Every structure is written in C-alpha cells, then in structure tokens.
Amino acid sequence: MERKVAIIGQAQTKHSEDIGMPRERMLFELVKGLFGQFGITRHDIDTFVLCSNDFQVGRTISNVFEDTPVGAYMKDETKVEADGVWAVTYATTRILSGIYDTALVVANSLGGSEFRPYLIMDYQLNPTYDRQLGFLNELSTAALQARSYMDKYGMTDAQLDMIAARLLRNAAKNPNALQAKADATPGYVAGSDYLYEPLRKLHCYPFTDGACALLLASAEKAKDLTDNPVWIAGMGDSIESYYVGERDLFRSRSTRLAAERAYKMAGISDPMGQIDVAEVSTKFAHQEPIICEALGLFEEGSGGEVADKGLSEIDGEMPVSPSGGGLGAYPFSAAGAICVAECFRQLTGSAGDAQVANAGAAVAHGQDGFCAQHNAVIVLSKEEG
Amino acid sequence: MxxxxxxxxxxxxxxxxxxxxxxxxxxxxxxxxxxAMKEKKIRGIRCNECRTVYVPGPTFCRKCHIDIDEVVEVKDTGEVGTFAVLMADMRGNPVDTERVSAQIKLDGADTWLGGTIEGIDWHDVKIGMRVKAVWADNPEGKLSDIDHFEPA
Amino acid sequence: MRNVAIIGVGYTPVFVSKRKDVNIVEMISEAVDAAFRNTNLTPEDIDSITFGNMQTFEGLNLPHLWASEHIRALDKPTIRISTGGTTGMSTLQAAYYQVASGLHDVVMAVTWEKQSEGDSQVGLTGIVMPEAMVMIQHGMDLFGGRGMAGMGGGSTGAASYQAMSYLHHSGASPEHIDKMAALERTNASKNPYAHLRKVTTVEDIQATPFISWPLRYGHTCPTSDGATVAIVASEEKAKKLADQVAWITGVASCTSDPTTANLIEGQLTDSAEQQPARIASEKAFAMAGIKNPKKEIDMAELYNGFAHQSLMWLEKLGLCKEGEAHKMLDKGALDIEGELPTNASGGVFSTNAIGASAMNRPAECALQIMRKIEGEHQIPKKVRNALAHGWGGLFQYVTVVILSDEPRKAK
Amino acid sequence: MAEQERIVVTAVVPLDYTYNYRVGPYLERYIQELGGKKIMAIKCGGCGKVVVPPRKVCGECNRVMDEWVEVGPEGTVENYTVGHVTLNKGLIEPADPPVTLALIKLDGATSFLAGEVRGIDPADLKNGLRVKAVFTDPAENSLTDLDHFEPAG
Structure with missing residues (x-):
C-alpha cells in the first residue's frame, strides 16, 4: 500500500443509561467537540463513514437523520452496519485508495434508553428456525460459550469473577464508563444474580447510550493537524459459521484469522512481545480470554492463570482493556470504535489514571454476532512504520 | 434457459x-x-451565520454546523413550492374528493411547510402560486390551527 | 489508486414478486453461484466480501451473519453496508475501495432483497414514523387531510411532490412520464432478469388510475425478490481472471438533508433539486477523466423508483441540459438504439429487489460494456463509458459509478 | 453560547411490523419428517459432515449439500446451561423452575442441536449425559414436533 493512515483525534460521549437527548443532538455535540479540538470545520472532512444499525435506531435507513448532525450536508457519506471497527477499517480503506485525505467515523447507539438490546439480538437469529424455537438468545448462547471455555481449560467460576472485577476496577478509571466499581472484588461479582449459568449479571455488558467519533487522515494531512498521530499499522477481519452447534466455542477461529491478517500487515510476528496494550470488545467476561488468546496475547487456555497472576492488569505484563472494555460500557455499533479510541488515548499518553507505561503498539478488537461470530482487529502504532 | x-x-x-x-x-x-400558532403566528429559527430561516426551527444549522437559537417570525402568506393531488387512499382505493397537498414556502422562511390548499379547483393549482393561511377560529397551539391554505 | 474492474456479475435466475420455494439465504446463494459460474472462479479466489440489503424489509438484523455459509464467506473478511435505496451501489463501492486501496485483490459484492417476506410500504414508513408520531401529538391531521398534511400520502405522495416540481421546472408534460414509463417497461420485456416483462404502450400506462397527481399506478415500481452479485478485481488480477471486464473509473456519493417534507424541523431543499446528484456526478466524471459527459457517456442506468425520475436524473447528473430530457425522449434518443440509451434494462421501475436495485445499475452497465447481456436489450453501439446511478435515503442520497471499457488513465 | 433549553419529546410508535418467512426446501422436509418421528440431517458430499437442522450450503467446502440421513433420536449432551431467567421480548424474567438448554450431538450427526432437557434435576445435567428426543404426539406439522429431550434408558 502506497499510503499511510493515521488517527489524529477521538471523541466519546460520557456513556450512560440514558443520555437524555435526541440522537441527533448527541452526534452534533460529539462532532462539534472533536472539530473544536483541531480548529477545523465540516468542510475539512472529505468523507464521512457512519456506523449505526436500523434495528438499534428503530427505523429504516438509520443514517438518514445522522448526516446533518455530523456535518455531512452535501458531502460524501456512507454507512457501515456492523460494529464500529468495520467503520474504521472502511474509512481507512477509503483514505488508502488515495481518493480522500480526511475521514470522520461516527458510531452510535442508544441501547440504554431507546431499545431492548436482547430483543435486537433476537432479530439476528435465523428467522425460520432459531427465532421460531427461542432456545438461543444473547444470554443463553454466551453461557454456552462460557461453559465451553471453562470446561475445556478448567477455568473456575472464581477466576471468571476475577476477570469481571478487574474490568469493573479499570472502568472506574475511565471517565466515560458506565458500569464501574473502584473496589470491585471477585466476591462482589459473585454476589450478583445468576442469569444463565455460569454467567451472572456482573459478567455482562451494561445497556449503554453512547457514541464515538474518530478523525482519520492521510500521513501528509495528519502531520498538518497534529504532532501526535497514531498510525493504523494493520487490520483484518474474518467471519465464521452462524451455527453455534458447529463451532468450537472455546476458541475464536475468526479472531485468530483476523489477527493473523492484521499482524501480517503490521509486520508483527510476536504479538506477546510487540503489543503493549489491548482493548478488546468483550460483551461478557468469559470472552476476554477467548479473544485475547486468539489475538496471540496469551497462551491458549491460560485464562485462569492470567487472572490468578494479574497478567492483564494495567501494570501487568499484557494490559487488556484498561478502559474497562465492554463491561464498562457497550454501546452497540460504537463499542469497537471505542476500543480503537481507547488505544489512541493509550498511545498518545492521554489515558489518565488508566495509562499503560510506555505503550508503543496496541491492538483493538470488535465483534458481531452470537458468541462473537464475526471479529475485526486493528493494530495501532506510534511509529509510522 | x-x-x-x-x-x-x-x-x-x-x-x-x-x-x-x-x-x-x-x-x-x-x-x-x-x-406561536396559538396567537395565529408562525415562528422559526434563524442561523446567525448564513441567515437561513428554518420553520419549524432545528437547534443547529445544517449548512454551518453551529448551534442556532434566534427566534424569528415569518408571514402566514407564501408561495406554493410544489404540490400533489391525492387521488387514492393509503390502500389504493380512489378518494371521493381530490385533496391538494402542498409544500409552501412562507414569506420570510427558507424551508417549506406542508399544508392543504382549498378554495380552488385542483387543475388550477400552480407552482409559484401565492397562498395564505386560513386559521382555525379558536387556535389551540396545534399544527391543525392552520386549517388550510387558500389562494391569496 | 489502483485500477479496479468488474469482472463478472451473477443474478438470481429470476426476479419475481414472490419466491415461495426458497428461504432468504438459499435465494442469495443462487446469485453467488451464478457469479462463480459466469466468471469460472471459485470461493477460494475471493479475498473479501461486501454485503448489503435493506434489513428492516425482512426484519433481519445483520443478515450476513446468518448468510455466512450461503455467501461462501467462511474465514473471509466481510463487511455489511446499508444506505437505504442506494445500498446496492454503496456495497459495490465498498468493494471498489477495498481493491483500489491495495487491501484486497478480488472482492465479491453481494446484494439482495426478498421483499415478499416483509411489507415494504411499512418498512418505508418506518423511516419517519417517530417524527410522524410527534407531529400527530402536535395536532397534525395525518389521515383526515386538514391542516398540515405532513407527508402528503406516503412515499408516492412524496414522489408526487418531486414529480410536480420537476415537471414545472423542466417544461415536461405528464405525458412524458407516461412515455418514459412505456419505454422502460418495453425495454424490460427484452430483459430475462426483469420482473415486469410485458410490452407496454403509453395507452396501457394511461389506463392505470392516478394515486397522487401527477403520478399513476403505472408510474410506480414493483416489489421484487432477487439478488445480484458482482465480482471486482485489481488490474493485475482482472487480466489474469477474465477475458472481458468493465473498469470502474469513477465513484462518488453525496447526501443533503432529508427532503421529503417538513418533518419536525424545516428541511432546506426541494426534492426535485437533487444537488447531491450534481455534486456526485461531477466528482465521478472528474475521477474518470470525463470532460464532456453529454458526449462521452454512451448509456445510463438510473435509479427510478418512479417513472418521472429517469428524465429528472438525466438532467441532474449532467447528461443533458436542464429541461432537455423530455425532448431527447421525444427524439428517441433514450431508446436502446438511441444516442443515450437510458435504462435499457427496464430500470428499477421494472425490477426492484431494493437492496440489489442500485447494484443492478452498474451490473447492467458492466454487462453492456462487456457485451455479455443475456436477452434482447444489448445496446447495438459500442459502449465506452456508462453512468450508473443510485438514489436513496429519504430522497436525499445519491451514488454514482462510472464504468468504462478502458482503465482509468493515471494522472 | 448559553446552554440551550432542551425539549426532548419521547415518541412511541403504536404498531409492530410482521414478516412472513419462507422456510425453503430443506427445513420444509425436516419439519415434515419430524411428523414421522424422524430427525433428518443433511450430509456434505465433500467433508462428510452431517448437520442438523439441514441447510443448503456447507461453508467449509462450499458445496451444496443434498444427501439426507436420519440421525438420533438418541444423543449425547456436549454443552449446557441452566437458565435462572428467560428473555421475553428482550426483557429478563425470572425462570422458576430454572430452564435447561443443551447442545446435543445426535447419534450419526457431527453438529450439535440446541434443545431443552426435561425430566432431570438441572443440577444433574452434565456433559456426556445420554438423552433421547421426545416428539409431540400427535404431530402438529411444526418445528416443535421435536418437543424436548429426556435422559435415555
């Protein structure tokens, strides 16, 4: 590829159960704030890549009323309907093509106040079979995935609680997180109600209103606008079978393939050694080891040991989701874009209390589908490479 | 094949x-x-920068991408921007009397407002035709306070 | 940027109002198989997949997940694009960018709709339903027709506003809409993949009742079940994999504000103005190196949910002067044998599986350039440059793709 | 600029949209065979896997699958969860008694079928448990003709 693409800025809402304003106002204020950081206007943006979902917005063609709030009036615009990581990869592709120099990615949903996230997930089921029978839903499939990993590798309930507790403590250091507790312990997590065994309430993502905007630019343009760009070094994604009964739920084949593609592009041969921090879209605590292992950050099946030794703590060997990840906030569509934004904060040294020391390369992840059927990975670096 | x-x-x-x-x-x-309609008046919002007047008013300007909140009053007269004559109902059955729905550019506004035109044979309605609002006798602060428009 | 070509197209064997024999993913797989058959490629040749439809029309959230096996996507990068009526072309454009960027070499774009499984009128109403509820709460008389009439009667009402404004400003007469409708339906009768395939006269159109003056039933599009797949490739791969290709030389999209009507906030533009069409087409022409589109564009496939739109788009896209389109129609210039064949396929107006509708436009242009049209609607003259157009959103969103018989010259 | 006065209107739309899905030939036959208390799976001529419910395409080897084979009615629990809640239109409701959901490898199949196991204390549900299908009698010509599973033998 002839060009390089950088992320030069990010903005997030303060994620909440009810943002208290219409979506259009939320997007307008978010984007206005981001433009303000750089003293630019909507006319400085060549292409807009929006990311929202008709079922989450509750109307056909969800971006119809999102164009003008983000500043796309009479401008080039398109919409990705998937997790926000795909919007970032698409915007990157557009800049790489050489046709555009700047791109604005805006991803959002109002899953806390506007719709019922678990109901929306039902609409993803095969309507002729799974949706008719009602066995599979967001929670029951996640529970099967959790059980599969825990049975296969002997991870205990207590270790699962440790993962959730760590994420809730991390979230307390993130000013934008919704579900957080500074002194969360495994016992605190274990005190929450069972949903589908082995999953308890505090193993799960909170219903979230939120949005995330990212400003991307070509190398030349990035250097005009900032001294502190973060480079998109690699990206990849992969999809696997829809059929939960045909997949090895204890591992994530699509995340592994996505990571292989992204690492190849970024020239990373030893992710454990070369990646300094990861932001992973875990909707449920048990997904963290499954995804991190597929990303090559830990040995396969080491989830329990990683939790015991605190390896993924902010000051651990391989910090994972210092922001609190999906347990801290999970606005659909925006969740993966937020992972990218959090990596940007880490690599620019602006992650505040959650800052990882000497972070030079990061990996961000996003997912869609039951038991993370579809996964995308972006490698970010301080080095232009 | x-x-x-x-x-x-x-x-x-x-x-x-x-x-x-x-x-x-x-x-x-x-x-x-x-x-405003309770007082038989029509009010919208103007952008300070590009001077565009929106009715009903948004909270930010489409073109300038800035917050706007300057209230302005526009006239209840204007011209027909475009129109359509409804001849079938939502289910496709012919209607008894044709109804003229129009988009009307009120004097002082840059946007169009929907309304019904009466007091004229539909064949004679033209784009650019001057019309004025006919108000309900006792306005209640509802969109139906403008009962219809008629040729001015 | 790298040059990108469409190297093959696959349609479902038919586009009809109801496919009662297959489910959604089985139907989509028919078009995928056809694309492989037509290109002699196998799934192993595909690097990445782009996928699009109007998901609320079937009540399926993120249907690429359920379809992953049936679109042969396992272990491949996949992205879902959705921009309303333009989804088909936006999905192709995503495939274009993936190849132009150098990220992938061969990408398959999959677009479809099975409209018989849902209710497209309800689906379309869903775009503005919340706003309409607020207006009703504020006293809008939606059904009685008094006071502020809001939408003016569903999507056809909104299209009638557009048709009326277009007729007024162009000087065309309502009979020109009838004539364009008859021309396109008759074109469709020659296209085996068209849905409405009956030779149609102006009198046939005029015998249909009015819905909302100036539009009649005979001016509206059908709802169809069907899928369309296109495979695009880099220059290097295209030369290896295909004997005939059509080059994508220009791409653009543009949006304005939702122009259907005043909703709860005043909207800025007349829906017949379509400034996004002008902006997008100028950008696409510049990218394709086309200086005089009136001369250099040999054919057009335009997105016309309603019959007046073909004439309107010709003007707004810079393919003729404002007010000239109906004169070209009268001269026969828009016929398949004419100087600017327009919707030789019959257009969206004759075949409308919405998610695929804006894909069928560039697909038809590509097949015309490759001279691989199945059926009787092959344009006799050599097609060097073709314009494909998509339209969607809430009357405000336009996409354009320029296809050519030669790759784009490096600047 | 001063903080704007904010008026947010909440709208609820008073209609739900209904869809009618064609099941296609694979599921059509599957449902019909359930009426005869048979669970029919489809076999891939490429990789030999046998999947139930049946479908058209094998994603692994990209073939159209067309060889029908009968599987079950007994099988083995391969994964399970006990639900202390159920989801009703996306809302969590307590489940009393708890519900069971198992992934069952029917004899002769390579894929796992999701189903409910009844007639067992949820605490006794374990991987490896042998179960058998229980059919609705008389058959209702519906997917739910395979009603649930219970411990075998």
Missing amino acids: AFEMGPETRQVQGTWDVTTYRYKIEGKGMKLLCD
Whole structure:
C-alpha cells in the first residue's frame, strides 16, 4: 500500500443509561467537540463513514437523520452496519485508495434508553428456525460459550469473577464508563444474580447510550493537524459459521484469522512481545480470554492463570482493556470504535489514571454476532512504520 | 434457459416489535411553532451565520454546523413550492374528493411547510402560486390551527 | 489508486414478486453461484466480501451473519453496508475501495432483497414514523387531510411532490412520464432478469388510475425478490481472471438533508433539486477523466423508483441540459438504439429487489460494456463509458459509478 | 453560547411490523419428517459432515449439500446451561423452575442441536449425559414436533 493512515483525534460521549437527548443532538455535540479540538470545520472532512444499525435506531435507513448532525450536508457519506471497527477499517480503506485525505467515523447507539438490546439480538437469529424455537438468545448462547471455555481449560467460576472485577476496577478509571466499581472484588461479582449459568449479571455488558467519533487522515494531512498521530499499522477481519452447534466455542477461529491478517500487515510476528496494550470488545467476561488468546496475547487456555497472576492488569505484563472494555460500557455499533479510541488515548499518553507505561503498539478488537461470530482487529502504532 | 420455480414451502412469522422503542425527538422547534400558532403566528429559527430561516426551527444549522437559537417570525402568506393531488387512499382505493397537498414556502422562511390548499379547483393549482393561511377560529397551539391554505 | 474492474456479475435466475420455494439465504446463494459460474472462479479466489440489503424489509438484523455459509464467506473478511435505496451501489463501492486501496485483490459484492417476506410500504414508513408520531401529538391531521398534511400520502405522495416540481421546472408534460414509463417497461420485456416483462404502450400506462397527481399506478415500481452479485478485481488480477471486464473509473456519493417534507424541523431543499446528484456526478466524471459527459457517456442506468425520475436524473447528473430530457425522449434518443440509451434494462421501475436495485445499475452497465447481456436489450453501439446511478435515503442520497471499457488513465 | 433549553419529546410508535418467512426446501422436509418421528440431517458430499437442522450450503467446502440421513433420536449432551431467567421480548424474567438448554450431538450427526432437557434435576445435567428426543404426539406439522429431550434408558 502506497499510503499511510493515521488517527489524529477521538471523541466519546460520557456513556450512560440514558443520555437524555435526541440522537441527533448527541452526534452534533460529539462532532462539534472533536472539530473544536483541531480548529477545523465540516468542510475539512472529505468523507464521512457512519456506523449505526436500523434495528438499534428503530427505523429504516438509520443514517438518514445522522448526516446533518455530523456535518455531512452535501458531502460524501456512507454507512457501515456492523460494529464500529468495520467503520474504521472502511474509512481507512477509503483514505488508502488515495481518493480522500480526511475521514470522520461516527458510531452510535442508544441501547440504554431507546431499545431492548436482547430483543435486537433476537432479530439476528435465523428467522425460520432459531427465532421460531427461542432456545438461543444473547444470554443463553454466551453461557454456552462460557461453559465451553471453562470446561475445556478448567477455568473456575472464581477466576471468571476475577476477570469481571478487574474490568469493573479499570472502568472506574475511565471517565466515560458506565458500569464501574473502584473496589470491585471477585466476591462482589459473585454476589450478583445468576442469569444463565455460569454467567451472572456482573459478567455482562451494561445497556449503554453512547457514541464515538474518530478523525482519520492521510500521513501528509495528519502531520498538518497534529504532532501526535497514531498510525493504523494493520487490520483484518474474518467471519465464521452462524451455527453455534458447529463451532468450537472455546476458541475464536475468526479472531485468530483476523489477527493473523492484521499482524501480517503490521509486520508483527510476536504479538506477546510487540503489543503493549489491548482493548478488546468483550460483551461478557468469559470472552476476554477467548479473544485475547486468539489475538496471540496469551497462551491458549491460560485464562485462569492470567487472572490468578494479574497478567492483564494495567501494570501487568499484557494490559487488556484498561478502559474497562465492554463491561464498562457497550454501546452497540460504537463499542469497537471505542476500543480503537481507547488505544489512541493509550498511545498518545492521554489515558489518565488508566495509562499503560510506555505503550508503543496496541491492538483493538470488535465483534458481531452470537458468541462473537464475526471479529475485526486493528493494530495501532506510534511509529509510522 | 428456463428457470422452474421449486415447490412452494411453508411460511413462518416474525415481528419487529417497534412498540418496544422509546424514541427521543428534538421538540424545541415544534413547541416554538405550536406556541406561536396559538396567537395565529408562525415562528422559526434563524442561523446567525448564513441567515437561513428554518420553520419549524432545528437547534443547529445544517449548512454551518453551529448551534442556532434566534427566534424569528415569518408571514402566514407564501408561495406554493410544489404540490400533489391525492387521488387514492393509503390502500389504493380512489378518494371521493381530490385533496391538494402542498409544500409552501412562507414569506420570510427558507424551508417549506406542508399544508392543504382549498378554495380552488385542483387543475388550477400552480407552482409559484401565492397562498395564505386560513386559521382555525379558536387556535389551540396545534399544527391543525392552520386549517388550510387558500389562494391569496 | 489502483485500477479496479468488474469482472463478472451473477443474478438470481429470476426476479419475481414472490419466491415461495426458497428461504432468504438459499435465494442469495443462487446469485453467488451464478457469479462463480459466469466468471469460472471459485470461493477460494475471493479475498473479501461486501454485503448489503435493506434489513428492516425482512426484519433481519445483520443478515450476513446468518448468510455466512450461503455467501461462501467462511474465514473471509466481510463487511455489511446499508444506505437505504442506494445500498446496492454503496456495497459495490465498498468493494471498489477495498481493491483500489491495495487491501484486497478480488472482492465479491453481494446484494439482495426478498421483499415478499416483509411489507415494504411499512418498512418505508418506518423511516419517519417517530417524527410522524410527534407531529400527530402536535395536532397534525395525518389521515383526515386538514391542516398540515405532513407527508402528503406516503412515499408516492412524496414522489408526487418531486414529480410536480420537476415537471414545472423542466417544461415536461405528464405525458412524458407516461412515455418514459412505456419505454422502460418495453425495454424490460427484452430483459430475462426483469420482473415486469410485458410490452407496454403509453395507452396501457394511461389506463392505470392516478394515486397522487401527477403520478399513476403505472408510474410506480414493483416489489421484487432477487439478488445480484458482482465480482471486482485489481488490474493485475482482472487480466489474469477474465477475458472481458468493465473498469470502474469513477465513484462518488453525496447526501443533503432529508427532503421529503417538513418533518419536525424545516428541511432546506426541494426534492426535485437533487444537488447531491450534481455534486456526485461531477466528482465521478472528474475521477474518470470525463470532460464532456453529454458526449462521452454512451448509456445510463438510473435509479427510478418512479417513472418521472429517469428524465429528472438525466438532467441532474449532467447528461443533458436542464429541461432537455423530455425532448431527447421525444427524439428517441433514450431508446436502446438511441444516442443515450437510458435504462435499457427496464430500470428499477421494472425490477426492484431494493437492496440489489442500485447494484443492478452498474451490473447492467458492466454487462453492456462487456457485451455479455443475456436477452434482447444489448445496446447495438459500442459502449465506452456508462453512468450508473443510485438514489436513496429519504430522497436525499445519491451514488454514482462510472464504468468504462478502458482503465482509468493515471494522472 | 448559553446552554440551550432542551425539549426532548419521547415518541412511541403504536404498531409492530410482521414478516412472513419462507422456510425453503430443506427445513420444509425436516419439519415434515419430524411428523414421522424422524430427525433428518443433511450430509456434505465433500467433508462428510452431517448437520442438523439441514441447510443448503456447507461453508467449509462450499458445496451444496443434498444427501439426507436420519440421525438420533438418541444423543449425547456436549454443552449446557441452566437458565435462572428467560428473555421475553428482550426483557429478563425470572425462570422458576430454572430452564435447561443443551447442545446435543445426535447419534450419526457431527453438529450439535440446541434443545431443552426435561425430566432431570438441572443440577444433574452434565456433559456426556445420554438423552433421547421426545416428539409431540400427535404431530402438529411444526418445528416443535421435536418437543424436548429426556435422559435415555
């Protein structure tokens, strides 16, 4: 590829159960704030890549009323309907093509106040079979995935609680997180109600209103606008079978393939050694080891040991989701874009209390589908490479 | 090559439960307009920068991408921007009397407002034709306070 | 940027109002298989997949997940694009960018709709339903027709506003809409993949009742079940994999504000103005190195949910002067044998599986350039440059793709 | 600029949208065979896997699958969860007694079928448990003709 693409800025809402304003106002204020950081206007943006979902917005063609709030009036615009990581990869592709120099990615949903996230997930089921029978839903499939990993590798309930507790403590250091507790312990997590065994309430993502905007630019343009760009070094994604009964739920084949593609592009041969921090879209605590292992950050099946030794703590060997990840906030569509934004904060040294020391390369992840059927990975670096 | 359709297979149902949503909609411009209509007036919002007048008013300007809140009053006269004559109902059955729906550019506004035109044979309605609002006798602060428009 | 070509197209064997024999993913797989058959490629040749439809029309959230096996996507990068009526072309454009960027070499774009499984009128109403509810709460008389009439009667009402404004500003007469409708339906009768395939006269159109003056039933599009797949490739791969290709030389999209009507906030533009069409087409022409589109564009496939739109788009896209389109129609210039064949396929107006509708436009242009049209609607003259157009959103969103018989010259 | 006065209107739309899905030939036959208390799976001529419910395409080897084979009615629990809640239109409701959901490898199949196991204390549900299908009698010509599973033998 002839060009390089950088992320030069990010903005997030303060994620909440009810943002208290219409979506259009939320997007307008978010984007206005981001433009303000750089003293630019909507006319400085060549292409807009929006990311929202008709079922989450509750109307056909969800971006119809999102164009003008983000500043796309009479401008080039398109919409990705998937997790926000795909919007970032698409915007990157557009800049790489050489046709555009700047791109604005805006991803959002109002899953806390506007719709019922678990109901929306039902609409993803095969309507002729799974949706008719009602066995599979967001929670029951996640529970099967959790059980599969825990049975296969002997991870205990207590270790699962440790993962959730760590994420809730991390979230307390993130000013934008919704579900957080500074002194969360495994016992605190274990005190929450069972949903589908082995999953308890505090193993799960909170219903979230939120949005995330990212400003991307070509190398030349990035250097005009900032001294502190973060480079998109690699990206990849992969999809696997829809059929939960045909997949090895204890591992994530699509995340592994996505990571292989992204690492190849970024020239990373030893992710454990070369990646300094990861932001992973875990909707449920048990997904963290499954995804991190597929990303090559830990040995396969080491989830329990990683939790015991605190390896993924902010000051651990391989910090994972210092922001609190999906347990801290999970606005659909925006969740993966937020992972990218959090990596940007880490690599620019602006992650505040959650800052990882000497972070030079990061990996961000996003997912869609039951038991993370579809996964995308972006490698970010301080080095232009 | 001829394609033969296979045998018919059964149908199963699904729904999209739209009633479970709680949509949040910006209500400021609509409230401003309806409050004004109680006094038989029409008010919108003007952008300070490009001077565009929106009725009903949004809270930010489409073109300038800035917050706007300058209330302006526009006239209840204007010209027909475009129109259509409804000849069938939502289910496709012919209607008894044709109804002229129009988009009207009120004097002082840059946007169009929907309305019905009466007091004229539909064949004679033209784009650019001058019209004026006919107000309800006792306006209540509702969109129906303008009963219809008629040729000015 | 790298040069990108469409190297093959696959349609479902038919586009009809109801496919009662297959489910959604089985139907989509028919078009995928056809694309492989037509290109002699196998799934192993595909690097990445782009996928699009109007998901609320079937009540399926993120249907690429359920379809992953049936679109042969396992272990491949996949992205879902959705921009309303333009989804088909936006999905192709995503495939274009993936190749132009150098990220992938061969990408398959999959677009479809099975409209018989849902209710497209309800689906379309869903775009503005929350706003309409707020207006009703504020006293809008939606059904009685008094006071502020809001939408003016569903999507056809909104299209009638557009048609009326277009007729007024162009000087065309309502009979020109009838004539364009008859021309396109008759074109469709020659296209085996068209849905409405009956030779149609102006009198046939005029015998249909009005819905909303100036539009009649005979001016509206059908709802169809069907899928369309296109495979695009880099220059290097295209030369290896295909004997005939059509080059994508220009791409653009543009949006304005939702122009259907005043909703709860005043909207800025007349829906017949379509400034996004002008902006997008100028950008696409510049990218394709086309200086005089009136001369250099040999054919057009335009997105016309309603019959007046073909004439309107010709003007707004810079393919003729404002007010000239109906004169070209009268001269026969828009016929398949004419100087600017327009919707030789019959257009969206004759075949409308919505998610695929804006894909069928560039697909038809590509097949015309490759001279691989199945059926009787092959344009006799050599097609060097073709314009494909998509339209969607709430009357405000336009996409354009320029296809050519030669790759784009490096600047 | 001063903080704007904010008026947010909440709208609820008073209609739900209904869809009618064609099941296609694979599921059509599957449902019909359930009426005869048979669970029919489809076998891939490429990789030999046998999947239930049946479908058209094998994603692994990209073939159209067309060889029908009967599987079950007995099988083995391969994964399970006990639900202390159920989801009703996306809302969590307590489940009393708890519900069971198992992934069952029917004899002769390579894929797992999701189903409910009844007639067992949820605490006794374990991987490896042998179960058998229980059919609705008389058959209702519906997917739910395979009603649930219970411990075998």
